[in-house]
Amino acid sequence: xxxxxxxxxxxxxxxxxxxxxxxxxxxxxxxxxxxxxxxxxxxxxxxxxxxxxxxxxxxxxxxxxxxxxxxxxxxxxxxxxxxxxxxxxxxxxxxxxxxxxxxxxxxxxxxxxxxxxxxxxxxxxxxxxxxxxxxxxxxxxxxxxxxxxxxxxxxxxxxxxxxxxxxxxxxxxxxxxxxxxxxxxxxxxxxxxxxxxxxxxxxxxxxxxxxxxxxxxxxxxxxxxxxxxxxxxxxxxxxxxxxxxxxxxxxxxxxxxxxxxxxxxxxxxxxxxxxxxxxxxxxxxxxxxxxxxxxxxxxxxxxxxxxxxxxxxxxxxxxxxxxxxxxxxxxxxxxxxxxxxxxxxxxxxxxxxxxxxxxxxxxxxxxxxxxxxxxxxxxxxxxxxxxxxxxxxxxxxxxxxxxxxxxxxxxxxxxxxxxxxxxxxxxxxxxxxxxxxxxxxxxxxxxxxxxxxxxxxxxxxxxxxxxxxxxxxxxxxxxxxxxxxxxxxxxxxxxxxxxxxxxxxxxxxxxxxxxxxxxxxxxxxxxxxxxxxxxxxxxxxxxxxxxxxxxxxxxxxxxxxxxxxxxxxxxxxxxx
Numbered sequence: 001x002x003x004x005x006x007x008x009x010x011x012x013x014x015x016x017x018x019x020x021x022x023x024x025x026x027x028x029x030x031x032x033x034x035x036x037x038x039x040x041x042x043x044x045x046x047x048x049x050x051x052x053x054x055x056x057x058x059x060x061x062x063x064x065x066x067x068x069x070x071x072x073x074x075x076x077x078x079x080x081x082x083x084x085x086x087x088x089x090x091x092x093x094x095x096x097x098x099x100x101x102x103x104x105x106x107x108x109x110x111x112x113x114x115x116x117x118x119x120x121x122x123x124x125x126x127x128x129x130x131x132x133x134x135x136x137x138x139x140x141x142x143x144x145x146x147x148x149x150x151x152x153x154x155x156x157x158x159x160x161x162x163x164x165x166x167x168x169x170x171x172x173x174x175x176x177x178x179x180x181x182x183x184x185x186x187x188x189x190x191x192x193x194x195x196x197x198x199x200x201x202x203x204x205x206x207x208x209x210x211x212x213x214x215x216x217x218x219x220x221x222x223x224x225x226x227x228x229x230x231x232x233x234x235x236x237x238x239x240x241x242x243x244x245x246x247x248x249x250x251x252x253x254x255x256x257x258x259x260x261x262x263x264x265x266x267x268x269x270x271x272x273x274x275x276x277x278x279x280x281x282x283x284x285x286x287x288x289x290x291x292x293x294x295x296x297x298x299x300x301x302x303x304x305x306x307x308x309x310x311x312x313x314x315x316x317x318x319x320x321x322x323x324x325x326x327x328x329x330x331x332x333x334x335x336x337x338x339x340x341x342x343x344x345x346x347x348x349x350x351x352x353x354x355x356x357x358x359x360x361x362x363x364x365x366x367x368x369x370x371x372x373x374x375x376x377x378x379x380x381x382x383x384x385x386x387x388x389x390x391x392x393x394x395x396x397x398x399x400x401x402x403x404x405x406x407x408x409x410x411x412x413x414x415x416x417x418x419x420x421x422x423x424x425x426x427x428x429x430x431x432x433x434x435x436x437x438x439x440x441x442x443x444x445x446x447x448x449x450x451x452x453x454x455x456x457x458x459x460x461x462x463x464x465x466x467x468x469x470x471x472x473x474x475x476x477x478x479x480x481x482x483x484x485x486x487x488x489x490x491x492x493x494x495x496x497x498x499x500x501x502x503x504x505x506x507x508x509x510x511x512x513x514x515x516x517x518x519x520x521x522x523x524x525x526x527x528x529x530x531x532x533x534x535x536x537x538x539x540x541x542x543x544x545x546x547x548x549x550x551x552x553x554x555x556x557x558x559x560x561x562x563x564x565x566x567x568x569x570x571x572x573x574x575x576x
């Protein structure tokens with residue numbers, strides 16, 4: 001149904017296409033009215049600013065020799081795919097203990113071919129000291145086709161991180177050979193390229209010790225699509241609303257343990273659910289020992305695939321309370337993270353959306369239920385004026401509470417002509433106050449942090465191994481950003497690098513308890529991106545942790561005692 005005939009529920013994208021910028025914020029106004037009391041109460045109970053550890057960033061991409069530019073190749077035809085690249089992966093491809101960076105890139109249109117080096121995907125080796133070297137050619141990962149997202153993990157348990165690249169009718173699976181090079185294993189592994197794929201994620205859904213692959217698919221589209229959207233009278237053409245594109249089901253591949261995968265989309269119960277997928281995030285939200293999957297859908301209800309533990313999934317987003325926002329609207333859901341922000345032991349859900357839609361936050365209540373906490377957390381009024389793509393819950397100041405980062409920009413490059421919002425926007429960081437609420441500290445994070453660009457993907461890692469998590473962000477048509485975390489060293493930290501034995505080697509799906517904090521190992525974070533360094537904890541003033549509990553995917557529970565902080569600790573799963 002075309003929601004443009006119901007102003008209180010009209011999508012901002014619909015209004016833009018109609019040239020009605022004066023009505024850009026109906027959802028935000030309605031939600032604020034419904035939840036204003038909660039927002040005011042949360043504000044009154046928040047910590048004083050003096051209790052916050054400062055969060056500071058310094059942009060160093062140029063001095064780090066990180067010269068990647070994301071070429072989406074915009075055309076007068078306004079192909080929708082032009083708005084949606086570029087994922088980024090942070091992972092240690094050569095096993096030297098330093099986290100490297102991989103970027104996806106666009107291609108020529110309408111051919112969808114990387115017919116120029118400017119369209120190559122790029123891999124940058126971390127040389128230490130925040131210096132990087134472009135090793136794309138020697139690693140063999142320049143790629144093919146119009147690439148979108150990426151996902152890094154060790155799918156063959158050989159100790160070397162592999163890489164999946166999602167694209168427009170061109171997916172690629174790279175197997176890491178362990179000698180600085182990758183081989184294209186796509187055909188051999190049985191990975192298909194028959195859909196427009198945006199993202200991918202690795203998780204062991206059947207707990208057999210081998211990582212499976214979830215591929216997020218968007219919509220049916222071909223280069224000859226030529227519908228005019230926008231204002232014909234002024235001859236202003238904009239990118240068409242997603243409602244004009246028929247959605248797709250996602251794809252699930254089961255790891256056969258021999259380097260090949262079986263497409264189990266149908267038998268696992270994934271195929272019957274049609275959406276316009278943007279990202280996937282994994283967590284065991286009901287604590288039954290099996291990883292579940294949350295998928296954001298663009299202007300369609302989101303999916304929450306509950307893992308039944310028998311090889312099948314049931315889609316429960318509506319009954320769990322995460323399919324729609326509180327006012328019953330399907331928003332332009334994009335990047336997602338599935339992590340415990342309030343330290344109650346249960347993973348919560350956050351995702352980004354467009355101006356007027358807020359960046360919704362859903363608190364896990366237990367018993368399979370969530371409640372929207374967007375306004376009670378204060379994120380509602382803080383995010384309503386913004387449009388976001390990638391995101392992540394990360395403890396930037398190491399105080400023991402996960403903060404929220406968002407990479408921001410609108411979808412349409414001409415949105416400034418129609419209303420008070422902007423196409424290019426600065427990134428945001430919201431400090432977790434430790435009482436269920438957040439404060440926007442973006443303006444305090446550094447002058448350069450206010451740079452407005454068409455941001456897209458983001459990945460999180462401690463690139464200089466100083467105990468503070470840094471951020472790499474892509475931007476359409478402009479150089480990537482590398483945000484070095486230069487926050488004061490006021491708190492302690494601990495980085496856990498997991499090595500599975502009975503479980504998958506990366507320990508993906510492992511649940512770690514450190515005091516009141518719960519976190520889990522996953523590489524699927526944000527929009528079409530991947531962060532694969534391990535599990536980071538800020539420990540505040542604690543210089544030693546009395547007890548750390550690791551529950552591996554195999555079911556093994558391992559306890560570490562009297563662990564000193566301010567170190568990277570490699571934790572090996574017991575075989576017995």
